[in-house]
Amino acid sequence: MHDVWRLVAPRSYLDRQRRAGLLFVLPALVYFALVFLAPLVESVIGSFYRTVPGGESRFVGLRLYEKVLTDSTFWQAVGNTVSLLLMSVPATVVLALMVALGLHRLRSIRARSVWTAMYFLPFAVSLVAAALIWQWMYDPLYGFLNHLLGRGGVPPLHWLQSLEMVRPSLAIVNVWVRLGFDTIIFLAALQAIPAEYYEAASIDGASRWQALRRLTLPLLNPQIVMVTILELIFNFKVFDTVYATTQGGPAGASQTVIMLLYDTAFKYFRLGDASVMAVFVFVSLLLVTLAQWRLFRRQVEY
Amino acid sequence: MRSRIVCAVAVVAATLTLALAPPTAWTQPKKLVFWTHWEQNPEFNKFYETRGKDFAQKSGYEVQVVTVPYQGYEAKYLAALVGKSGAPDIFMGMTHHWCGQYDFCDRMPADLAKTWDDSLPKYMVSVGKWKGVRYGTPIEHGNFQQMYINTETFKKAGLDPDKPPKTLDDWLAAMKKLTVLDAKGEPTQVGFALRHKGHPVGIADKFLPFAHAYGARMLSPNLERATGFANSPEMVAALQFYADLVQKHKVASLVFPTPEDAFGQKRAATIFRESWYFGWVKKNAPEVSFKVYALPCAKACPGAGNLFPWTNMVYKNSASKPAAWDFIRFISNAKDDLDQHQAQGILPVWTANLDSPYVKARPDYQSTQEMLKQPVPPEYYHPKSNELATAFGEAVVAALYGKGQPKPLLDEAAAKMDRALKD
Numbered sequence: 114m115h116d117v118w119r120l121v122a123p124r125s126y127l128d129r130q131r132r133a134g135l136l137f138v139l140p141a142l143v144y145f146a147l148v149f150l151a152p153l154v155e156s157v158i159g160s161f162y163r164t165v166p167g168g169e170s171r172f173v174g175l176r177l178y179e180k181v182l183t184d185s186t187f188w189q190a191v192g193n194t195v196s197l198l199l200m201s202v203p204a205t206v207v208l209a210l211m212v213a214l215g216l217h218r219l220r221s222i223r224a225r226s227v228w229t230a231m232y233f234l235p236f237a238v239s240l241v242a243a244a245l246i247w248q249w250m251y252d253p254l255y256g257f258l259n260h261l262l263g264r265g266g267v268p269p270l271h272w273l274q275s276l277e278m279v280r281p282s283l284a285i286v287n288v289w290v291r292l293g294f295d296t297i298i299f300l301a302a303l304q305a306i307p308a309e310y311y312e313a314a315s316i317d318g319a320s321r322w323q324a325l326r327r328l329t330l331p332l333l334n335p336q337i338v339m340v341t342i343l344e345l346i347f348n349f350k351v352f353d354t355v356y357a358t359t360q361g362g363p364a365g366a367s368q369t370v371i372m373l374l375y376d377t378a379f380k381y382f383r384l385g386d387a388s389v390m391a392v393f394v395f396v397s398l399l400l401v402t403l404a405q406w407r408l409f410r411r412q413v414e415y
Numbered sequence: 416m417r418s419r420i421v422c423a424v425a426v427v428a429a430t431l432t433l434a435l436a437p438p439t440a441w442t443q444p445k446k447l448v449f450w451t452h453w454e455q456n457p458e459f460n461k462f463y464e465t466r467g468k469d470f471a472q473k474s475g476y477e478v479q480v481v482t483v484p485y486q487g488y489e490a491k492y493l494a495a496l497v498g499k500s501g502a503p504d505i506f507m508g509m510t511h512h513w514c515g516q517y518d519f520c521d522r523m524p525a526d527l528a529k530t531w532d533d534s535l536p537k538y539m540v541s542v543g544k545w546k547g548v549r550y551g552t553p554i555e556h557g558n559f560q561q562m563y564i565n566t567e568t569f570k571k572a573g574l575d576p577d578k579p580p581k582t583l584d585d586w587l588a589a590m591k592k593l594t595v596l597d598a599k600g601e602p603t604q605v606g607f608a609l610r611h612k613g614h615p616v617g618i619a620d621k622f623l624p625f626a627h628a629y630g631a632r633m634l635s636p637n638l639e640r641a642t643g644f645a646n647s648p649e650m651v652a653a654l655q656f657y658a659d660l661v662q663k664h665k666v667a668s669l670v671f672p673t674p675e676d677a678f679g680q681k682r683a684a685t686i687f688r689e690s691w692y693f694g695w696v697k698k699n700a701p702e703v704s705f706k707v708y709a710l711p712c713a714k715a716c717p718g719a720g721n722l723f724p725w726t727n728m729v730y731k732n733s734a735s736k737p738a739a740w741d742f743i744r745f746i747s748n749a750k751d752d753l754d755q756h757q758a759q760g761i762l763p764v765w766t767a768n769l770d771s772p773y774v775k776a777r778p779d780y781q782s783t784q785e786m787l788k789q790p791v792p793p794e795y796y797h798p799k800s801n802e803l804a805t806a807f808g809e810a811v812v813a814a815l816y817g818k819g820q821p822k823p824l825l826d827e828a829a830a831k832m833d834r835a836l837k838d
Contacts, residue, residue: 180838186809186831252672253670254670254671254672268599269601271669271670274611274612274669274670276816276818356486356487359612360486360612360613360614361614362611362612362613362812363611363612363669363812363816364809364812364813364815364816364818365615365809365812365813375487375490376614376805378490379487379489379490379493380489380614380616380801380802380805381799381801381802381805381835382493382512382516382517382801383802
């Protein structure tokens with residue numbers, strides 16, 4: 114209480130500095146509280162209530178948790194999400210790293226800028242538009258991909274219509290959309306590594322592969338951890354691309370947790386059940402992020 | 416310095432006042448906002464604005480139509496209706512959802528309700544009502560599936576397009592003749608275009624005529640139980656028949672796009688759709704020559720039933736409720752009913768129009784009459800109909816994709832539906 118009062122009525126230079134610091138971060142804190150924290154708290158509270166919008170709410174304790182967490186459809190959606198995530202995240206991170214390394218080696222700044230912009234372009238496209246573009250590419254009858262396969266004598270594939278192919282096909286869309294963003298992060302990090310390190314490594318007789326393994330990758334560790342976390346979050350929350358292309362089909366094979374959450378809230382009007390799913394997503398992502406942060410984060414000093 | 420600050424504050428305050436002032440403070444015409452998600456029927460929707468101009472001369476209220484994309488419309492409606500701000504005065508939807516599950520609807524004035532009760536065909540009188548009270552005006556007659564056939568493909572297959580199959584057995588035999596496979600065994604043309612994509616609710620809706628033809632029903636007559644109905648032997652047989660169309664007989668394909676497109680592209684010889692599809696084909700695939708017939712029967716005839724009884728309702732928190740009802744009253748007459756539906760090529764709703772020259776000249780006149788004479792099939796106007804139809808539709812689509820046998824799939828669906836009903 115005493116400290117709070119000193120912020121309101123500072124007595125020393127240090128107090129004034131603290132107050133200035135607080136005022137600088139205050140807009141961000143208020144924004145975060147209003148836009149993120151308040152809905153989160155509301156979701157947590159909502160998960161204990163059976164809510165009928167426009168009607169009355171009833172406290173039901175943990176009943177909705179029991180109901181949702183024992184529902185096979187929910188776990189199927191979780192399984193689909195994890196499977197999609199396992200296909201998308203490693204592929205995106207590894208490909209982005211490879212592309213960034215390739216771009217970093219380009220001597221011409223103009224060529225590098227053009228290529229970087231081309232890789233980044235899909236990231237600037239709306240997810241729904243990207244999904245529709247790919248839906249056309251995947252069309253079994255008129256799609257570009259089957260046309261190409263046909264030219265090579267390969268029979269057409271049922272990209273989004275097959276139980277086995279639908280998730281890999283959606284993973285390709287996600288990789289395409291996210292690749293540019295991750296590439297930019299890696300490229301910026303690569304450009305920040307002093308060239309002297311590579312010169313020293315070269316003098317010590319390190320091969321290119323050794324330089325990559327012993328120098329580049331360890332120095333990129335913070336970016337790799339960050340990008341992996343961002344990709345995990347993006348892919349766990351994936352909705353737009355799936356909703357615009359398959360709506361969770363065929364036969365629920367691509368229904369993700371967020372899609373189920375959406376349907377539960379807005380098609381079945383069960384806001385309490387949907388809140389439980391939202392809490393599940395939040396807690397899962399928090400745990401995975403913390404674990405990843407703790408396990409893989411290493412201090413890096415250039 | 417101080418006076419400058421005072422001036423600046425005054426300017427900011429004046430700007431904020433102007434920006435935040437409610438639109439009514441301005442001299443704008445008064446407006447009724449109408450939300451619809453019938454994006455496939457733009458001419459029908461435009462009619463509200465056209466007649467709204469006439470209504471404005473009388474009342475001062477113009478009508479603004481907002482077409483919300485069908486995909487995800489529930490979320491947009493719900494957000495607006497719960498939030499009250501930005502909500503429509505009149506909106507389209509299903510009465511048992513918005514007035515049953517929620518309490519968003521204003522009760523229709525008694526005189527207007529009587530007008531509608533007296534003007535509707537008997538089978539439609541329950542549409543727009545919740546617990547016996549009328550909230551909505553039905554907007555779609557012929558909202559039941561009928562059989563559209565491509566006459567050219569029928570002729571090419573050696574079938575007479577004037578003698579459509581009347582039973583499901585005959586229909587299946589015809590579908591086999593109408594299916595064309597390429598050298599690799601892939602269909603280039605199918606007999607029947609079925610719904611296999613999209614939300615399970617729509618998939619359930621398209622399967623129900625087959626279920627009803629087999630004498631099955633999705634829920635008990637009092638809509639309180641699914642077990643024993645959604646997984647009855649009749650339903651299992653119906654789903655087996657439906658899945659066999661894809662898996663065994665290969666007269667339907669999971670590769671083809673939406674059924675509507677497949678029919679429009681002449682890749683499917685038949686499709687089951689509602690009366691609005693007549694207008695759609697005329698506009699989007701005018702080169703397709705087609706005829707419309709009653710659906711084939713088996714143990715029973717599918718009859719005039721639907722899963723989506725669309726109506727127009729007035730939002731109970733609207734500040735312009737009386738004007739909204741006045742507008743609905745303004746267009747509640749046989750002439751407007753005919754003009755509006757004719758503009759889009761849909762069947763009108765009012766009984767007075769069912770034998771109008773426009774309706775009689777339609778290709779679905781005879782089939783509509785025939786289907787209306789059949790016993791009315793089960794209705795599922797339950798507040799949780801979306802959730803129930805989703806569970807049921809998941810079983811249907813799983814059978815289509817060969818993910819399991821109809822019986823266990825339907826058992827699982829029925830159990831899930833019962834849980835939803837009890838919850």
